[in-house]
Amino acid sequence: MHRYRSHTCGELRAADVDTDVRLSGWLHNRRDLGGILFIDLRDHHGITQLVARPGTPANEALSHLTKETVVRVDGKVMSRGAENVNPDLPTGEVEIEVTAVEVLGAAEQIPFTINADDGVNEERRLEYRFLDLRRERMHRNIMLRSAVIASMRQKMTALGFNEMATPILSATSPEGARDFLVPSRLHAGKFYALPQAPQQFKQLLMIAGFDRYFQIAPCFRDEDARADRSPGEFYQLDVEMSFVEQEDVFQVIEKVMTDLFEEFGNGRHVTSPFPRIPFREAMLKYGSDKPDLRAKLELVDVSAVFADSGFKAFAGKHVRALAVPDTAGQSRKFFDGLGEYAVQQGAQGLAWVRVGGTAENTELSGPIAKFLTEENVKALTEALGLAPGHAVFFGAGEFDEVSKIMGAVRVEAAKRAGHFEENVFRFCWIVDFPMFEKNEDTGQIEFSHNPFSMPQGGLEALNTMDPLDILAWQYDIVCNGTELSSGAIRNHEPDVMYKAFEIAGYSKDDVEREFGGMLRAFKFGAPPHGGIAPGVDRIVMLLADEPNIRETIAFPLNGNAQDLLMGAPSEVDDARLKELHLSIYKGAAKPTPYKPTK
Numbered sequence: 001m002h003r004y005r006s007h008t009c010g011e012l013r014a015a016d017v018d019t020d021v022r023l024s025g026w027l028h029n030r031r032d033l034g035g036i037l038f039i040d041l042r043d044h045h046g047i048t049q050l051v052a053r054p055g056t057p058a059n060e061a062l063s064h065l066t067k068e069t070v071v072r073v074d075g076k077v078m079s080r081g082a083e084n085v086n087p088d089l090p091t092g093e094v095e096i097e098v099t100a101v102e103v104l105g106a107a108e109q110i111p112f113t114i115n116a117d118d119g120v121n122e123e124r125r126l127e128y129r130f131l132d133l134r135r136e137r138m139h140r141n142i143m144l145r146s147a148v149i150a151s152m153r154q155k156m157t158a159l160g161f162n163e164m165a166t167p168i169l170s171a172t173s174p175e176g177a178r179d180f181l182v183p184s185r186l187h188a189g190k191f192y193a194l195p196q197a198p199q200q201f202k203q204l205l206m207i208a209g210f211d212r213y214f215q216i217a218p219c220f221r222d223e224d225a226r227a228d229r230s231p232g233e234f235y236q237l238d239v240e241m242s243f244v245e246q247e248d249v250f251q252v253i254e255k256v257m258t259d260l261f262e263e264f265g266n267g268r269h270v271t272s273p274f275p276r277i278p279f280r281e282a283m284l285k286y287g288s289d290k291p292d293l294r295a296k297l298e299l300v301d302v303s304a305v306f307a308d309s310g311f312k313a314f315a316g317k318h319v320r321a322l323a324v325p326d327t328a329g330q331s332r333k334f335f336d337g338l339g340e341y342a343v344q345q346g347a348q349g350l351a352w353v354r355v356g357g358t359a360e361n362t363e364l365s366g367p368i369a370k371f372l373t374e375e376n377v378k379a380l381t382e383a384l385g386l387a388p389g390h391a392v393f394f395g396a397g398e399f400d401e402v403s404k405i406m407g408a409v410r411v412e413a414a415k416r417a418g419h420f421e422e423n424v425f426r427f428c429w430i431v432d433f434p435m436f437e438k439n440e441d442t443g444q445i446e447f448s449h450n451p452f453s454m455p456q457g458g459l460e461a462l463n464t465m466d467p468l469d470i471l472a473w474q475y476d477i478v479c480n481g482t483e484l485s486s487g488a489i490r491n492h493e494p495d496v497m498y499k500a501f502e503i504a505g506y507s508k509d510d511v512e513r514e515f516g517g518m519l520r521a522f523k524f525g526a527p528p529h530g531g532i533a534p535g536v537d538r539i540v541m542l543l544a545d546e547p548n549i550r551e552t553i554a555f556p557l558n559g560n561a562q563d564l565l566m567g568a569p570s571e572v573d574d575a576r577l578k579e580l581h582l583s584i585y586k587g588a589a590k591p592t593p594y595k596p597t598k
Contacts, residue, residue, distance in 0.1 A: 004072055004104075010046020014093040016077045021096065023048060024072045024104060026134065027065055029115050037062050039098075040115070041073065044139075049086070049095040050075065058098040068114060068134070070105035073098045122550070127564040129555055141552050145540045148264055149216055152237050152536075155256050161212040161239070166201035168194060168218070173514070178222035180232070188581040194220035197533060199452060200518050202240040203490055206529040207521045213240045216536065222561075227548050228482055228538055231561040236485065237539075240531035246473055246489055249530050250274070250429060253477060253487075257534070261425045261479075264543045274427040274477070282430050283399075287320070287407020289433075292481030293426035295414035297322060299406055302394075305379040311371040313351065317396040320406045321384060324417050327354060328389040335366075338393065338413055345408045346401070351394040355386050362388055411481065425542070427479045432456075435472040436503060447504050449474045453488035455500060462499040477534060479542055487532025494522045 004024045012021065025043035032038075035054035039062055040047050050073060052059040058073070065071065075096040086092030112120040114134050125132040132138055153163065172179045172193040179193040195201075197219050205213045217238040225231040237256075241249060254274055261270045275293075282289050285298045302321045306314035327334070335352055342350035353366035364377060372380070384392060393413065395406040414420040435455045437448035445467050453472040455461050461470050473489035491497050497519065501511045512519060540552040550556040557563055577583065 008045035009041050009043040009048040010090055012048060012077055012091050012094050012096075014079065017079050017094060019077045020074070021077055022072065022074050023050075023096065025070070027062075027067050027069045027071060027107075029067065030062070032063070035059075038095075041071070041096075042134075046091060047089055048091045049080075049089075050098050051078070051095050052098045056098075058101050061101040061103075062098070065103065066107050066109060068107040068110050068131070069103060070107070072102040072104055074100040123558060123564060126550075126556070126558050129565045133554060138551070141540070141544045141546065142554050144264065144544055145536070145552055145554075148260065148540055148543065149536060151260060151263060152216065152256070155259060156214040156237070156239070159212075159252060159256070161214040162210060164205060164210070164213050164215060166195070166198035166205075166215060166217065170195050170201075173200070180220045180222055183580040183582055185580055196221050197236070198238055199450075200515070202238060202531060203452070203492075203518065203529065204521055206240055206242045206490075207492075207524070207526045209242075211242045213531075214238060217533065225557075225559040225561065228541065230537060230549050230553060230556050231559070232557050235536040236533040237536060238531070238533040239487075240529060242527040242529045244489070244528065244530050246431070246475060246530065249487060249489075249532055250276075250475075253532055253534065254427075257427060257477070257479075257484075260539070261543065265425060268423045268425055270425045271427065274429050276429045276431050278432040279430055279434065280432070283403050284320075287403040287405075287410060288481075289430050289476065290478045290481055290483040291407075291428065291430075292411050293428055294421040294424060294480060295411045296419040296421065297324060297410050297414045299410055300383055302380060302383055305376055305383065306396075309373070309376065311368070311376075313368075313371075314394070314396045318399045318402050319394060319396045320402050321380070322393045322406060322410055322413060323384040323386060324391045324393070324413050324419070325387070326389050326419075327391040327417060330391070330417070334416060335391070338409060338416065341412050342393075342395070342405055342409050345405045347395065347405045350409065351396070352391060354391040355388055366391075368394070425479055427477065430476040430478060431474075432471045433474040433476075434468065435470040435474075435500070436467040438468065444505055445503055447500075448472075450486060450488050451501065451504070452490050452497075454491045455496070459493070459496045459499060462496065462503065467503050473530070475532075477532065482538055482542060484538050485532050485534040487530065489528070489530035492522055492526040492528060494519055497522070 001022050004022070006022045009023055009025045023041055025041045028040040028042035028047060030037060030039050037052040037059055039050040039052065041050050052062050073096065075098040077094050078097050080093055080095050110131060111128055112118055112124060112131070114131060133142065157163070169182060169192040173196060177196055179196065182192040182194065184190045184192060198215065198217050202213055215238045217236050219234055219236060220232060223229065223231060239253070241252070254272065258270050258272050277291070279289055282291055284301055287299055299320045299322050303317070303319045306319050307316070309315045339350040351368045353364045353369045353372070355364060356362050364372065380386060380392065386392070393409060395402045395409070434448045435453070436445050439446050449472060453474045456471040456473055457465070474486065475488065476486050477484045491500060498508055498511060537549050537552055541549050544552055546552055555563070555565065562568065
């Protein structure tokens, strides 16, 4: 028999009764029923129940061990009997009557419970992440991640893509986020940068003639944490294709995402094909460029209705309305609750009216009904398709502010009013992003998305159009209100690249200094190409139905970008600093403002 095990803890079934076996694993739980010990032994594969009779050496050994001790046990497989079967365990029909025990790894008293959620805080969990990962939920999430990545590789290879590696040590790149810098020992005063993305390298692979590339790529950005963004490091399914237009990229990624989410979505429906929604339309209808299409409500711009209105709260402002049907049975609590939610999103309040609930009573009521003229009511009825039972919520102010607040209210209202789809993955493409935007603080024209994107209309558009009117061949893929990735058809023409960067304030010398390798490659025959890079962490977060991305990563940093388990970041001694030509300044420096990348 093998030194440690003849079977795993998830393997034994009723057909194995009367078999002599050896198992190894962690002491998951222990129950003493009248002197008879029942032990749950756990390994990677599952749990098997052990039985140790009173007065036996096995009982004596197991009764004193702490939970999470690693043991090897020998014994015989016994039937539990129909009345004692545990239907929640694959091994629930059998148990092992233990005859011998060997301690393989003693355990101290554990700092939190493994076999139940005891509400321990995240900092404690990350400090003892190796214990946290033993919990069933966390183990399941990490194994889901492994299976998803394996499936991605299989699907991409089947579609004719070749997996290739790109450098980790590279040059700094102005992609929007802060770089992580690595000092050079051999070149004093110079630094490598960890890649924010393999952007330039995957384009160079297309120029080199490899046609279809993919990589499960590690990316590094010194950004603040969010629920859907891990600080520091993340992984993406990086994809690039030659001789393609936007729709070609969409067809490949739609197939991969549809198959992936159907494979691992536990029966949740994937809506396909994915709708294409222009950026400006998304902002108007949904208040967001990552709309949650499970909410079956849309916003409507009603600014014109109140342009010359005597209602001062709306006059001369951007006004967005949300019509919610079937609210006749809703109490005042529903309206007040949404108002409180809007305030939490940054609003001063939430104006609303409701339409009478019968065909005979269609009069408007509510806090602002008395301020609306007959013309206002008529125009709103036509614009919103109002009918008995409708409620209308209004937001007024600057476009971006109203979009943010009312976009959040749209989703929350749909959930509270029963207009929200559950158990479904609703994908969409956001397309036709503006190529440029104006910095509100400086007035400078900047890239609004990926600076390597091809402008729609090419060089002619850059030469003849107002920069703020130029659209780009850029796109985002969104699922259930979460942006999974940005992508683009790339700018592969040097003249177009020079002009695009000129508009954004870069000189020709700047471009050649920052992107000399890329430009040199473009001058030797570059194919049209495009790509995208869906985030692996966010995909797994959606599939696992987890609210925080750190629940899908084995060893994440905490919200302050610290590794509490390994003690990173850490100080470096003077000898090492000298070797790297560095000195440390610990004065209070002002943080450098930056614009987070999309």
